Amino acid sequence: MTIQSEYNPDADRIMSVALGPQHPGAGHFRIQLWLDGDYVVKAEPDPGYVHRGEEKMGEYRNYIQNVPHLERPVILDSCGILFPYALAVDELMNNKIPRRGQYLQVIMAEINRIVSHMYFIAIYGIFVGHTTMITWAMGDRDFWIDIAERIGGARVTFAYIIPGGVRNDMPQGLTERALKTCDWFEKRMDEYEKIFFKNPIFLERSEGIGVLTKEDAIRLGATGTVLRASGVKHDIRRDEPYSAYPDFDFEVPSLTAGDCWARAYVALLEMRQSVKIIRQAFKTIPPGPVRLKLGPQPRVPAGEVYARAEAARGEMSYHLISDGTPRPYRLKIGVPSFKNMIMIRELLKGVHVGDIPPVYWSQNFWPVESDR
Amino acid sequence: MQAQAQTPPPQPAKTQPLADAIVQKFPGTTVDYVREKRLKVTTAPEKIKEVALFVRDELGFDHISCVSGTDWIAKNEIEVIYFVGAVSKPGQEAIIVALAERPKRDNPTVPTLIEVWPGAEYHERETHEMLGVVFSGHPNLKNLLLPEDWNDIPPLRKDYISPGR
Numbered sequence: 010m011t012i013q014s015e016y017n018p019d020a021d022r023i024m025s026v027a028l029g030p031q032h033p034g035a036g037h038f039r040i041q042l043w044l045d046g047d048y049v050v051k052a053e054p055d056p057g058y059v060h061r062g063e064e065k066m067g068e069y070r071n072y073i074q075n076v077p078h079l080e081r082p083v084i085l086d087s088c089g090i091l092f093p094y095a096l097a098v099d100e101l102m103n104n105k106i107p108r109r110g111q112y113l114q115v116i117m118a119e120i121n122r123i124v125s126h127m128y129f130i131a132i133y134g135i136f137v138g139h140t141t142m143i144t145w146a147m148g149d150r151d152f153w154i155d156i157a158e159r160i161g162g163a164r165v166t167f168a169y170i171i172p173g174g175v176r177n178d179m180p181q182g183l184t185e186r187a188l189k190t191c192d193w194f195e196k197r198m199d200e201y202e203k204i205f206f207k208n209p210i211f212l213e214r215s216e217g218i219g220v221l222t223k224e225d226a227i228r229l230g231a232t233g234t235v236l237r238a239s240g241v242k243h244d245i246r247r248d249e250p251y252s253a254y255p256d257f258d259f260e261v262p263s264l265t266a267g268d269c270w271a272r273a274y275v276a277l278l279e280m281r282q283s284v285k286i287i288r289q290a291f292k293t294i295p296p297g298p299v300r301l302k303l304g305p306q307p308r309v310p311a312g313e314v315y316a317r318a319e320a321a322r323g324e325m326s327y328h329l330i331s332d333g334t335p336r337p338y339r340l341k342i343g344v345p346s347f348k349n350m351i352m353i354r355e356l357l358k359g360v361h362v363g364d365i366p367p368v369y370w371s372q373n374f375w376p377v378e379s380d381r
Numbered sequence: 382m383q384a385q386a387q388t389p390p391p392q393p394a395k396t397q398p399l400a401d402a403i404v405q406k407f408p409g410t411t412v413d414y415v416r417e418k419r420l421k422v423t424t425a426p427e428k429i430k431e432v433a434l435f436v437r438d439e440l441g442f443d444h445i446s447c448v449s450g451t452d453w454i455a456k457n458e459i460e461v462i463y464f465v466g467a468v469s470k471p472g473q474e475a476i477i478v479a480l481a482e483r484p485k486r487d488n489p490t491v492p493t494l495i496e497v498w499p500g501a502e503y504h505e506r507e508t509h510e511m512l513g514v515v516f517s518g519h520p521n522l523k524n525l526l527l528p529e530d531w532n533d534i535p536p537l538r539k540d541y542i543s544p545g546r
Contacts, residue, residue: 056526057525057526057528060526060527064511064537065541069546227443227468227469228443229499229500230445230499230500243444243474248474249418249474313414317446326446326447328449328462328464330451338451339451339452341450347503347504347507348446348447348504351499351502351503380526381526
């Protein structure tokens with residue numbers, strides 16, 4: 010695999026086809042394909058259809074006003090995108106978050122990871138023609154959304170993790186219900202393995218297809234499930250522990266195959282770890298306050314930070330520069346989908362047209378997140 | 382296929398020796414900050430490729446994390462920063478090295494680093510359209526997120542005012 014492609018646009022046999030932006034699977038995103046018969050000769054991702062200028066918007070709002078709009082790019086994983094923002098502002102302000110607040114940050118981030126991975130697996134099912142998976146996973150996802158709703162007050166965009174901690178405490182009596190959901194969900198995941206991940210039809214469509222080697226994954230800057238499915242055990246929750254993560258016992262799953270199957274299965278393994286973390290957090294959550302009172306217009310000292318956290322799709326990072334005024338001077342969001350976008354181009358080269366859906370969707374790519 | 386067993390937690394991050402190594406090898410670089418897990422060095426655009434190769438090959442920072450840019454309008458400079466991490470070198474996973482360069486705002490031309498970190502290609506393309514930085518040697522600098530017919534100054538420059546503001 011090289012960065013320069015070697016296709017010849019003048020050859021008569023090459024046909025160019027646009028996949029998207031009006032496509033039920035591709036979302037608000039286009040992939041320009043050049044085909045030679047049934048083979049993809051070259052693919053070029055074309056994002057930008059839902060670019061909303063989040064970074065510029067961030068420069069016009071203060072540090073608290075920035076919270077609700079920053080979670081919009083990835084509403085499925087809204088805590089994943091807000092967590093590093095809160096970490097960045099807290100680092101600049103030198104905030105010490107109360108322990109209970111940190112535990113709630115972790116609980117919500119892990120619930121969001123499950124919700125996001127469930128969506129990923131559900132749509133994966135429909136991409137490879139496995140209708141059971143979309144109905145099961147979409148239905149079961151709602152039980153986690155119910156718990157998130159009890160804590161955050163909304164079903165998808167909670168604006169829950171904020172600079173200074175979390176927005177509010179969780180309601181009383183939630184622990185029992187959450188632990189029950191954890192037990193039930195672990196059994197449910199065994200059934201997913203049987204019906205989806207060990208299903209011969211799914212194996213046929215995903216095993217050995219779109220293989221990303223370990224060297225290429227590192228070279229091209231892959232992150233998240235894509236990186237871990239290629240044999241790199243890199244997870245910021247473990248390698249650069251933040252918030253309350255050092256308190257919990259969990260593993261970083263990784264697979265070595267690097268194919269479409271491994272990228273799907275690593276998400277299931279991660280959900281098992283998330284359940285483990287959620288269970289520990291609910292059992293050991295300390296009492297106390299959940300946030301620092303920062304006021305509506307916090308004073309953030311001048312400085313520059315680069316904060317990152319492990320969101321559902323991978324490394325979510327913020328480069329935040331404050332010049333001492335109430336608004337950020339620069340707010341750069343490094344989103345995992347954008348980091349993984351180059352993999353779509355590299356992995357689609359040479360595959361059959363029928364293999365485009367698993368290769369594309371196994372990147373766990375979210376066009377709105379990539380565009381910001 | 383089973384998940385592999387967990388490796389032991391890495392040793393505490395040490396950034397000061399890395400900063401010393403870079404400054405010793407390239408005397409022209411300035412160290413902006415050294416924190417527990419972060420390190421930022423600024424170098425001249427002519428030197429950045431050498432420094433980048435040193436950071437990748439000798440220090441082991443092989444994984445591009447992000448490329449960011451900032452318009453410092455008062456200083457008439459645009460800052461381009463490469464944030465790189467090390468995913469395969471034990472003990473350095475927590476560290477991010479920020480490699481910065483500050484070309485002049487009127488003609489911000491810098492060499493591309495996609496030969497050093499191929500994953501930087503789309504990041505550089507985004508920095509080009511958002512801040513007007515020209516990465517010489519880059520294979521494709523067409524607009525990525527902005528419309529093809531964008532007919533204004535790059536939007537993340539400070540003198541670009543969003544409509545309605």
